[in-house]
Amino acid sequence: EVQLLESGGGLVQPGGSLRLSCVVSGFTFGSFAMNWVRQAPGKGLEWVSSIAGSGSSIYYIDSAKGRFTISRDNSKNTLYLQMNSLRADDTGIYYCAKYDVVRGFQYWGQGTLVTVSS
Amino acid sequence: DIQMTQSPSTLSASVGDRVTITCRASQSISNWLAWYQQKPGKAPKLLIYKASSLESGVPSRFTGSGSGTEFTLTISSLQPDDYATYYCQQYNNYPRTFGQGTKVEIK
Numbered sequence: 001e002v003q004l005l006e007s008g009g010g011l012v013q014p015g016g017s018l019r020l021s022c023v024v025s026g027f028t029f030g031s032f033a034m035n036w037v038r039q040a041p042g043k044g045l046e047w048v049s050s051i052a053g054s055g056s057s058i059y060y061i062d063s064a065k066g067r068f069t070i071s072r073d074n075s076k077n078t079l080y081l082q083m084n085s086l087r088a089d090d091t092g093i094y095y096c097a098k099y100d101v102v103r104g105f106q107y108w109g110q111g112t113l114v115t116v117s118s
Numbered sequence: 119d120i121q122m123t124q125s126p127s128t129l130s131a132s133v134g135d136r137v138t139i140t141c142r143a144s145q146s147i148s149n150w151l152a153w154y155q156q157k158p159g160k161a162p163k164l165l166i167y168k169a170s171s172l173e174s175g176v177p178s179r180f181t182g183s184g185s186g187t188e189f190t191l192t193i194s195s196l197q198p199d200d201y202a203t204y205y206c207q208q209y210n211n212y213p214r215t216f217g218q219g220t221k222v223e224i225k
Contacts, residue, residue: 035214037162045154045162045205047214059212095161102168104152104209108161 002026009112022096030074124217141206150210
């Protein structure tokens, strides 16, 4: 059974930092690209970042460039998102999602809530 | 960036109704389109991939069609478990982009 479990969310002041983690099981982690997707309260889904299985290719949404860093540790089956210089509009639920080249975002975690507020 | 536009934004329908949601891409994405279902407080769930392929375990009342820039998701006979928000997403280009969502409500 495929499982993805996010953690690391919480309340942070504007300008602060958080590191999200996503621990996965049930598939060969290093063979698949992974993604972070967020959802602001009451809003739609927004893709944030992707990383290839080897970590060799990385992509970000424009609003995350220079502030967020995606990484992975294939020996620990764990995906990360380091978020710096956080802003109020970064508030939302952050989901990690396994990418399949044919199926797209095939499996999702349950999400972790990030709240940026003073 | 490729813009994905869904219509309608909200849809009211009764159990047993045939429901159709449309998704338009601002440029061709071939058939690299997925549909997701999201219920309140839950993560999205993959329904359809490559525009028309049904994900394993998804009921056959869900069908997807289209290619290029025009896509549809059809629910042949709406069931109580289908009341949710549906999103289309293109995975042909970066940034990956989602439609704004279509909420299917009880009529």
